[in-house]
Amino acid sequence: MKTTRLLHILHQQLEELRTRVAPLAHYATLSARFDRHLFKTRSTLLQACVDEAQAHYDELCQAVERRQLPQVAWLAEHLSAQIEAITRETASWTLRGWDNGAAGITKWQRKRLQHQEFERRLIEMKAQRVQQHAQATSLTDQQRLAREIDAFTGRIERCHRALADIEGVLARLTR
Structure with missing residues (x-):
């Protein structure tokens, strides 16, 4: 019961995030948006980060079906951290200083x-x-x-x- 509710909440958060990110999804930045421990993608596009979060959600659903509790706990925690990070990034997009480069x-x-x-x-x-x-x-x-x-x-x-x-x-x- 708790796992089903958790999956439902995470799914809702991902859908809300996807609509919030849509206007910014394909805008690149010069430097990495997030720490490599949080997102493995090398892309600086928010869409790539949302796609990675979606992949983690799919992995979480599979781990729940297989009853792999340690993996479920890690994936749920990691996915919620990813969602929170993307949410902060979209909220602070206009405040982001223009990146520095060569x-x-x-x-x-x-x-x-x-x-x-x-x-x-x-x-x-x-x-x-x-x-x-x-x-x-x-x-x-x-x-x-x-x-x-x-x-x-x-x-x-x-x-x-x-x-x-x-x-x-x-x-x-x-x-």
Whole structure:
């Protein structure tokens, strides 16, 4: 009974975490996000960390079925630590100082991180406007919100182009 409840709670936490991480999932950082003892992945993407946590959850479910109590205890503790770490990272994303790297490349990596943050915020603002547009009752509000949605779409496209340009510069610099 307790194990089933624990698995259910951990599953719910993983699902909530997955939705909270979604806007940030594919943004890279220059340095590692977490200690190697907590996450084995070498990727600096949050999505890789969420995937690793999901794999630990799957292992935990299998260990419960096989009644491997020491492994169940370790995996449950480790998985809860991973979930807590990812939760803290998503909450403090905007507070994270731009990572430091090599002098020549650092400028472009910082630009990439800044543009990724701009893109994330633009996507959030556009989603808010789309939601407001769906709930708007007057024609003038609908028209104003439609113009704002179009403006955000254009800004997001320009941000994508800028990110592609930055990625190109970084690719040339790292050859």
